Amino acid sequence: TDKWIATPTRTKEILETHGFAFKKSLGQNFIVDVNILNNIIRKAGIDKRAGVIEIGPGIGALTEQLAIHADKVVAYEIDQRLYPILDETLASYSNVRILQEDILEADAARMIETYFASDQPVHVVSNLPYYITTPILMRLLRDQLPVTSLTVMIQKEVADRMAAEPNQKSYGSLSIAVQYYTEASVVMNVPKNVFMPPPNVGSSVLKLTRREQAPVEVDNEAYFFTIVRACFAQRRKTLRNNLIRHFNTTDKLQVVETLEASGIDETRRGETLTMAEFAVLSNTFYRLIE
Numbered sequence: 001t002d003k004w005i006a007t008p009t010r011t012k013e014i015l016e017t018h019g020f021a022f023k024k025s026l027g028q029n030f031i032v033d034v035n036i037l038n039n040i041i042r043k044a045g046i047d048k049r050a051g052v053i054e055i056g057p058g059i060g061a062l063t064e065q066l067a068i069h070a071d072k073v074v075a076y077e078i079d080q081r082l083y084p085i086l087d088e089t090l091a092s093y094s095n096v097r098i099l100q101e102d103i104l105e106a107d108a109a110r111m112i113e114t115y116f117a118s119d120q121p122v123h124v125v126s127n128l129p130y131y132i133t134t135p136i137l138m139r140l141l142r143d144q145l146p147v148t149s150l151t152v153m154i155q156k157e158v159a160d161r162m163a164a165e166p167n168q169k170s171y172g173s174l175s176i177a178v179q180y181y182t183e184a185s186v187v188m189n190v191p192k193n194v195f196m197p198p199p200n201v202g203s204s205v206l207k208l209t210r211r212e213q214a215p216v217e218v219d220n221e222a223y224f225f226t227i228v229r230a231c232f233a234q235r236r237k238t239l240r241n242n243l244i245r246h247f248n249t250t251d252k253l254q255v256v257e258t259l260e261a262s263g264i265d266e267t268r269r270g271e272t273l274t275m276a277e278f279a280v281l282s283n284t285f286y287r288l289i290e
Protein backbone atom coordinates (compact mmCIF):
# COMPACT_ATOMS: atom_id res chain seq x y z
CA THR A 1 0.00 0.00 0.00
CA ASP A 2 0.96 3.66 -0.34
CA LYS A 3 2.97 5.35 2.30
CA TRP A 4 0.66 8.34 2.89
CA ILE A 5 -3.00 8.51 3.87
CA ALA A 6 -3.43 11.28 1.27
CA THR A 7 -3.45 9.03 -1.80
CA PRO A 8 -6.48 7.67 -3.70
CA THR A 9 -5.52 4.01 -3.10
CA ARG A 10 -4.82 4.30 0.61
CA THR A 11 -7.92 6.47 1.20
CA LYS A 12 -10.20 4.01 -0.63
CA GLU A 13 -8.68 1.15 1.30
CA ILE A 14 -9.24 2.87 4.67
CA LEU A 15 -12.83 3.78 3.77
CA GLU A 16 -13.61 0.23 2.60
CA THR A 17 -12.00 -1.49 5.57
CA HIS A 18 -14.15 0.59 7.94
CA GLY A 19 -17.29 0.67 5.80
CA PHE A 20 -17.21 4.46 5.91
CA ALA A 21 -19.66 6.43 3.74
CA PHE A 22 -19.18 10.20 3.27
CA LYS A 23 -21.67 12.52 4.89
CA LYS A 24 -22.32 15.48 2.64
CA SER A 25 -24.02 17.25 5.54
CA LEU A 26 -20.67 17.33 7.39
CA GLY A 27 -18.77 18.75 4.42
CA GLN A 28 -16.68 15.62 4.00
CA ASN A 29 -14.36 16.00 1.02
CA PHE A 30 -11.03 14.37 1.82
CA ILE A 31 -7.76 15.35 0.19
CA VAL A 32 -5.96 12.61 -1.74
CA ASP A 33 -2.93 14.55 -2.96
CA VAL A 34 0.08 14.90 -0.71
CA ASN A 35 1.68 17.69 -2.80
CA ILE A 36 -1.28 19.97 -2.20
CA LEU A 37 -1.02 19.29 1.53
CA ASN A 38 2.66 20.10 1.60
CA ASN A 39 2.05 23.32 -0.33
CA ILE A 40 -0.57 24.34 2.23
CA ILE A 41 1.82 23.56 5.09
CA ARG A 42 4.60 25.57 3.43
CA LYS A 43 2.30 28.56 2.85
CA ALA A 44 1.21 28.36 6.47
CA GLY A 45 4.84 28.70 7.55
CA ILE A 46 4.80 25.59 9.74
CA ASP A 47 8.08 24.47 11.25
CA LYS A 48 9.20 22.16 14.05
CA ARG A 49 8.43 24.73 16.73
CA ALA A 50 4.84 25.23 15.64
CA GLY A 51 1.73 24.17 17.46
CA VAL A 52 -1.11 23.48 15.02
CA ILE A 53 -4.86 23.46 15.47
CA GLU A 54 -6.70 21.48 12.80
CA ILE A 55 -10.46 21.53 12.30
CA GLY A 56 -11.92 18.34 10.84
CA PRO A 57 -9.11 15.81 10.38
CA GLY A 58 -11.32 13.35 8.46
CA ILE A 59 -9.26 10.18 8.15
CA GLY A 60 -6.06 12.11 8.94
CA ALA A 61 -4.68 13.07 5.50
CA LEU A 62 -3.60 16.60 6.47
CA THR A 63 -3.06 15.66 10.12
CA GLU A 64 -0.37 13.17 9.15
CA GLN A 65 1.61 15.74 7.13
CA LEU A 66 1.20 18.31 9.91
CA ALA A 67 2.46 15.77 12.46
CA ILE A 68 5.63 15.40 10.41
CA HIS A 69 6.27 19.13 9.95
CA ALA A 70 5.08 20.62 13.26
CA ASP A 71 5.82 20.13 16.94
CA LYS A 72 2.27 19.21 17.86
CA VAL A 73 -1.20 18.93 16.30
CA VAL A 74 -4.53 19.20 18.09
CA ALA A 75 -7.50 18.37 15.85
CA TYR A 76 -11.25 18.82 16.43
CA GLU A 77 -13.48 16.20 14.80
CA ILE A 78 -17.26 15.99 15.20
CA ASP A 79 -18.01 12.70 13.38
CA GLN A 80 -17.82 9.81 15.87
CA ARG A 81 -17.43 7.28 13.04
CA LEU A 82 -13.99 8.74 12.38
CA TYR A 83 -12.56 8.27 15.90
CA PRO A 84 -11.65 4.58 15.58
CA ILE A 85 -10.31 5.22 12.07
CA LEU A 86 -8.07 8.08 13.25
CA ASP A 87 -6.83 5.91 16.14
CA GLU A 88 -5.57 3.50 13.54
CA THR A 89 -4.32 5.79 10.76
CA LEU A 90 -2.43 8.12 13.12
CA ALA A 91 -1.27 5.47 15.60
CA SER A 92 2.41 6.08 14.90
CA TYR A 93 2.26 9.87 15.44
CA SER A 94 2.62 10.56 19.15
CA ASN A 95 2.37 14.34 18.71
CA VAL A 96 -1.29 14.30 17.58
CA ARG A 97 -4.32 14.76 19.81
CA ILE A 98 -7.85 14.28 18.50
CA LEU A 99 -10.54 16.21 20.38
CA GLN A 100 -14.01 14.71 19.97
CA GLU A 101 -15.78 18.06 19.78
CA ASP A 102 -17.79 20.38 17.58
CA ILE A 103 -15.50 23.32 16.80
CA LEU A 104 -18.48 25.69 17.09
CA GLU A 105 -18.98 24.62 20.71
CA ALA A 106 -15.33 24.36 21.70
CA ASP A 107 -13.43 26.58 24.11
CA ALA A 108 -10.38 27.01 21.90
CA ALA A 109 -8.70 29.59 24.17
CA ARG A 110 -8.70 27.11 27.04
CA MET A 111 -7.52 24.31 24.74
CA ILE A 112 -4.53 26.41 23.61
CA GLU A 113 -3.52 27.00 27.23
CA THR A 114 -3.83 23.30 27.97
CA TYR A 115 -2.02 21.80 24.99
CA PHE A 116 0.53 24.33 23.79
CA ALA A 117 3.51 25.97 25.48
CA SER A 118 2.94 29.62 26.36
CA ASP A 119 5.84 30.78 24.15
CA GLN A 120 4.97 28.51 21.23
CA PRO A 121 3.67 29.96 17.96
CA VAL A 122 0.23 28.45 17.27
CA HIS A 123 -1.33 28.26 13.79
CA VAL A 124 -4.66 27.05 12.47
CA VAL A 125 -4.30 24.83 9.38
CA SER A 126 -7.40 23.13 8.02
CA ASN A 127 -9.37 21.91 5.07
CA LEU A 128 -12.59 23.31 6.52
CA PRO A 129 -16.08 21.81 6.29
CA TYR A 130 -17.48 24.30 3.75
CA TYR A 131 -21.01 24.42 5.13
CA ILE A 132 -19.77 26.33 8.21
CA THR A 133 -16.72 28.20 6.86
CA THR A 134 -17.85 31.68 7.86
CA PRO A 135 -19.19 30.81 11.35
CA ILE A 136 -15.98 28.93 12.18
CA LEU A 137 -13.63 31.67 11.01
CA MET A 138 -15.63 34.54 12.50
CA ARG A 139 -15.83 32.73 15.82
CA LEU A 140 -12.08 32.11 15.90
CA LEU A 141 -11.34 35.73 14.93
CA ARG A 142 -13.79 37.35 17.36
CA ASP A 143 -12.47 35.23 20.21
CA GLN A 144 -9.10 36.94 19.59
CA LEU A 145 -7.29 33.65 20.06
CA PRO A 146 -3.52 33.83 20.48
CA VAL A 147 -2.83 32.32 17.06
CA THR A 148 -0.28 33.69 14.60
CA SER A 149 -2.07 32.69 11.41
CA LEU A 150 -4.96 30.72 9.97
CA THR A 151 -4.40 28.93 6.66
CA VAL A 152 -7.58 27.30 5.45
CA MET A 153 -8.98 25.58 2.40
CA ILE A 154 -12.44 27.02 1.78
CA GLN A 155 -14.77 27.58 -1.16
CA LYS A 156 -13.16 29.92 -3.69
CA GLU A 157 -16.01 32.40 -3.69
CA VAL A 158 -15.80 32.90 0.08
CA ALA A 159 -11.99 33.16 0.00
CA ASP A 160 -12.28 35.89 -2.64
CA ARG A 161 -14.82 37.80 -0.54
CA MET A 162 -12.71 37.59 2.60
CA ALA A 163 -9.57 38.85 0.84
CA ALA A 164 -11.22 41.47 -1.43
CA GLU A 165 -10.23 45.12 -1.57
CA PRO A 166 -12.38 48.20 -2.23
CA ASN A 167 -13.88 48.39 -5.74
CA GLN A 168 -13.43 44.67 -6.37
CA LYS A 169 -16.61 42.80 -7.11
CA SER A 170 -16.29 40.48 -4.10
CA TYR A 171 -15.71 43.35 -1.65
CA GLY A 172 -18.32 43.54 1.08
CA SER A 173 -19.02 43.43 4.79
CA LEU A 174 -17.30 40.03 5.08
CA SER A 175 -14.07 41.54 3.69
CA ILE A 176 -14.18 44.24 6.37
CA ALA A 177 -15.06 41.77 9.15
CA VAL A 178 -12.13 39.49 8.32
CA GLN A 179 -9.61 42.22 7.53
CA TYR A 180 -10.38 44.09 10.75
CA TYR A 181 -8.73 41.19 12.60
CA THR A 182 -6.25 39.89 10.02
CA GLU A 183 -4.33 40.50 6.84
CA ALA A 184 -5.97 38.25 4.27
CA SER A 185 -4.69 36.78 1.02
CA VAL A 186 -5.64 33.96 -1.32
CA VAL A 187 -2.46 31.89 -1.61
CA MET A 188 -3.59 29.05 -3.86
CA ASN A 189 -6.47 27.89 -6.04
CA VAL A 190 -7.06 24.16 -5.81
CA PRO A 191 -8.48 21.84 -8.49
CA LYS A 192 -11.44 19.59 -7.67
CA ASN A 193 -9.65 16.35 -8.52
CA VAL A 194 -7.50 16.42 -5.39
CA PHE A 195 -10.60 15.70 -3.30
CA MET A 196 -12.55 12.53 -2.68
CA PRO A 197 -15.38 13.03 -3.48
CA PRO A 198 -14.79 16.22 -5.53
CA PRO A 199 -16.77 19.17 -4.10
CA ASN A 200 -19.27 20.89 -6.39
CA VAL A 201 -17.70 24.33 -5.81
CA GLY A 202 -14.23 25.69 -6.50
CA SER A 203 -11.67 25.73 -3.66
CA SER A 204 -8.93 28.13 -2.59
CA VAL A 205 -6.48 28.35 0.26
CA LEU A 206 -6.87 31.56 2.27
CA LYS A 207 -4.15 32.75 4.60
CA LEU A 208 -5.08 35.07 7.45
CA THR A 209 -2.31 36.65 9.51
CA ARG A 210 -3.56 38.03 12.79
CA ARG A 211 -3.00 41.73 13.39
CA GLU A 212 -1.40 42.81 16.64
CA GLN A 213 -3.59 45.89 16.63
CA ALA A 214 -6.85 46.83 14.94
CA PRO A 215 -6.05 48.72 11.69
CA VAL A 216 -8.58 51.48 12.47
CA GLU A 217 -9.90 53.07 15.65
CA VAL A 218 -13.61 52.61 16.18
CA ASP A 219 -15.64 53.87 19.14
CA ASN A 220 -17.76 50.74 19.24
CA GLU A 221 -16.89 47.59 17.30
CA ALA A 222 -20.40 46.13 17.15
CA TYR A 223 -21.75 49.46 15.91
CA PHE A 224 -18.99 49.71 13.29
CA PHE A 225 -19.85 46.28 11.86
CA THR A 226 -23.56 47.15 11.87
CA ILE A 227 -22.94 50.35 9.88
CA VAL A 228 -20.70 48.47 7.43
CA ARG A 229 -23.39 45.85 6.84
CA ALA A 230 -26.01 48.58 6.40
CA CYS A 231 -23.89 50.29 3.73
CA PHE A 232 -23.75 47.04 1.72
CA ALA A 233 -27.38 46.04 2.33
CA GLN A 234 -28.31 47.01 -1.23
CA ARG A 235 -25.14 47.05 -3.25
CA ARG A 236 -26.48 49.20 -6.08
CA LYS A 237 -27.65 51.93 -3.72
CA THR A 238 -25.76 54.95 -2.42
CA LEU A 239 -24.61 55.36 1.18
CA ARG A 240 -27.38 57.88 1.61
CA ASN A 241 -30.15 55.48 0.62
CA ASN A 242 -28.76 52.51 2.49
CA LEU A 243 -28.29 54.54 5.68
CA ILE A 244 -31.72 56.19 5.50
CA ARG A 245 -33.19 52.75 5.15
CA HIS A 246 -31.07 51.41 8.02
CA PHE A 247 -32.05 54.15 10.46
CA ASN A 248 -35.62 53.76 9.29
CA THR A 249 -36.37 57.30 10.22
CA THR A 250 -38.73 59.98 8.95
CA ASP A 251 -35.96 62.45 9.73
CA LYS A 252 -33.94 61.87 6.57
CA LEU A 253 -32.28 65.21 7.06
CA GLN A 254 -30.54 63.99 10.20
CA VAL A 255 -28.96 61.09 8.27
CA VAL A 256 -27.93 63.35 5.42
CA GLU A 257 -26.43 65.92 7.80
CA THR A 258 -24.50 63.27 9.69
CA LEU A 259 -23.17 61.93 6.43
CA GLU A 260 -22.08 65.42 5.51
CA ALA A 261 -20.38 65.83 8.90
CA SER A 262 -18.41 62.66 8.22
CA GLY A 263 -16.93 64.25 5.10
CA ILE A 264 -17.82 61.22 2.99
CA ASP A 265 -19.80 61.88 -0.17
CA GLU A 266 -23.36 60.61 0.26
CA THR A 267 -23.59 59.52 -3.38
CA ARG A 268 -20.82 56.94 -3.04
CA ARG A 269 -21.51 53.24 -2.78
CA GLY A 270 -20.32 51.04 0.07
CA GLU A 271 -18.11 49.06 -2.30
CA THR A 272 -15.86 52.12 -2.81
CA LEU A 273 -15.12 52.80 0.87
CA THR A 274 -11.89 51.73 2.55
CA MET A 275 -11.95 50.36 6.08
CA ALA A 276 -10.57 53.70 7.32
CA GLU A 277 -13.49 55.53 5.69
CA PHE A 278 -15.99 53.13 7.22
CA ALA A 279 -14.39 53.86 10.60
CA VAL A 280 -14.82 57.63 10.12
CA LEU A 281 -18.40 57.09 8.97
CA SER A 282 -19.41 54.86 11.87
CA ASN A 283 -17.66 57.02 14.49
CA THR A 284 -19.49 60.09 13.19
CA PHE A 285 -22.88 58.35 13.35
CA TYR A 286 -22.07 56.87 16.74
CA ARG A 287 -21.25 60.29 18.18
CA LEU A 288 -24.05 62.27 16.54
CA ILE A 289 -26.97 59.87 16.34
CA GLU A 290 -26.64 57.11 18.93
Ligand code: SAM
Binds near residue numbers: 032059103127
Ligand atom coordinates in the same frame (compact mmCIF):
# COMPACT_ATOMS: atom_id res chain seq x y z
N1 SAM B 1 -8.83 17.16 6.88
C1 SAM B 1 -9.44 16.13 6.07
C2 SAM B 1 -8.85 16.19 4.67
O1 SAM B 1 -8.39 17.27 4.31
O2 SAM B 1 -8.85 15.18 3.98
C3 SAM B 1 -10.96 16.26 6.01
C4 SAM B 1 -11.53 17.61 5.63
S1 SAM B 1 -13.27 17.61 5.36
C5 SAM B 1 -13.41 18.93 4.18
C6 SAM B 1 -13.99 18.39 6.78
C7 SAM B 1 -13.96 17.61 8.09
O3 SAM B 1 -14.58 18.42 9.12
C8 SAM B 1 -14.72 16.30 8.10
O4 SAM B 1 -13.90 15.31 8.68
C9 SAM B 1 -15.95 16.56 8.98
O5 SAM B 1 -16.43 15.41 9.64
C10 SAM B 1 -15.39 17.59 9.95
N2 SAM B 1 -16.40 18.47 10.58
C11 SAM B 1 -17.58 18.88 10.07
N3 SAM B 1 -18.22 19.71 10.92
C12 SAM B 1 -17.41 19.83 12.02
C13 SAM B 1 -17.52 20.54 13.26
N4 SAM B 1 -18.60 21.32 13.53
N5 SAM B 1 -16.52 20.44 14.16
C14 SAM B 1 -15.43 19.66 13.89
N6 SAM B 1 -15.27 18.97 12.74
C15 SAM B 1 -16.24 19.05 11.81
